[in-house]
Amino acid sequence: MGIDLEKLFEILAPLINGTPMNDEAVGSTFRRLMSALMTFDYVVVFAYRGKERPLDLYSTFDAKDHVLFVSLYQAGPYLLDPFYHAACAPKPGVWRMRELAPDRFFSSEYYRTYYVRTGLAEEVGFFVTVSEQVTVVLSLMRREATGVFGPAEFALLKKAEPMVAALVRHHWADLDRRFDAALANMGRSRRKAVHPPADGVWQHLNLTEREAAIIELVLQGHSSESIGLKLGISTGTVKVHRRNVYRKLGISSQTQLLSLYIKNLGQ
Template sequence: MGVDFEKLFQALAPLMNGSAMGDEAVGSAFRQLMSSLMAFDYVVVFAYRGKERPLDLYSTFDAKDHVLFVSLYQAGPYLLDPFYHAACAPRPGVWRMRELAPDRFFSSEYYRTYYVQTGLAEEVGFFVPISEQVTVVLSLMRREATGPFGAAEFALLKRAEPLVAALARHHWADLDHRFDAALAKTGRSRRKALHPPADGVWQHLNLTDREAAIIELVLQGHSSESIGLRLGISTGTVKVHRRNVYRKLGISSQTQLLSLYIKNLGH
């Protein structure tokens, strides 16, 4: 589809007065802006700060899909998400999921048992650092029936990135305070927030720091070769650690590993 200038101007109009808007209004403005450029099925906007539970700023899911894409995701699987790791790096700009995913992501157990449930053909995200610690990711999603974004569409999204970044930075400038408020409600300190439920999983399962680092990368979808390069150790050493972890946990597959991980997130 071509650019719908009427939709585009309608989306830009409420942004011209410069006053701050709420999450729903900002998210809606982003959705309308993007829909003037191309078709997509869903929008979701998350804010990330380190390993803390991400903030759900806006989404267009129905109640059923909201459970999968937001509630379940916030419970712990976000820690295995390539978008989460890119946000923490951070890697500003517009990125396709397949550009950020580890080399074995699409054959990983996380992908097969969680991500594939989304039925997505592609996800593209605008990564906008808001502060030294917070990054907002505004995602556009297409289901398999719609198909992935074409090269010309992706190029158009990259051209729109400065406007989207300015929108996010202006209206979501206070996110550090909102993360602090969310922590206060749970009674957890900022220091404790650096150790999310997943860290407790490794302690509960009695893994060493090196074993935990390797297994976490396995769950994210990294091959033994990729893990070795990231950690500065040989592929053979990675494989030895993986065998030791499987033996220690009494498991024989990545399916069982992910099941243990999810089961122990609440411990």
């Protein structure tokens, strides 16, 4: 697909005067900009701040897919998403999902029971930091029938990153306030929000801090070797902790672990 320069300049023209736009207008502008460069199936834009529930800023899903890609995701699975962890790092720029995923992500239970249901061939994200704590991730998704983004397409996305970052920082500059408002609407203070849903799960299941750290990395798709490197402990020690946690929880598989995790997120 060739670049439609006429369409691209037409889209860019209204942005020059800096008129503030709402979420739908910003998201639609991003979608139109990207569609002038290449084809894709979906767009979704989330804002992340720590482990708080991400803000759904824009998406192009129909009602059925919105439940899977947005509503269900916001309920807790985002905590296991490689894009979420890259946003928290943060890692600004343009990234493929497979560049950010842990070494066992594509064989993890999270991938098999949740992510694979999306039917995606690939997801690429623009990671834009808008404040000290907030990162906006604008995802372009392709289904299996469309195929992955080729090297030339990915290189073009990287060239477009400064333009996308400028768009996001100008029009989504007040996201800290919106996160605070979302917490206020839930009747929770900013101070209490530092205890995220996942932390509550581990406390409810009576895991130690070390056990919780290891099991969370297991669910994210890290191998025992990767966990050992991240935590500075031996692979053997990781395996011992995993066995102890499984015995403590009365489970024998990662399938049961994920089920227990999701079940307890809301408690």
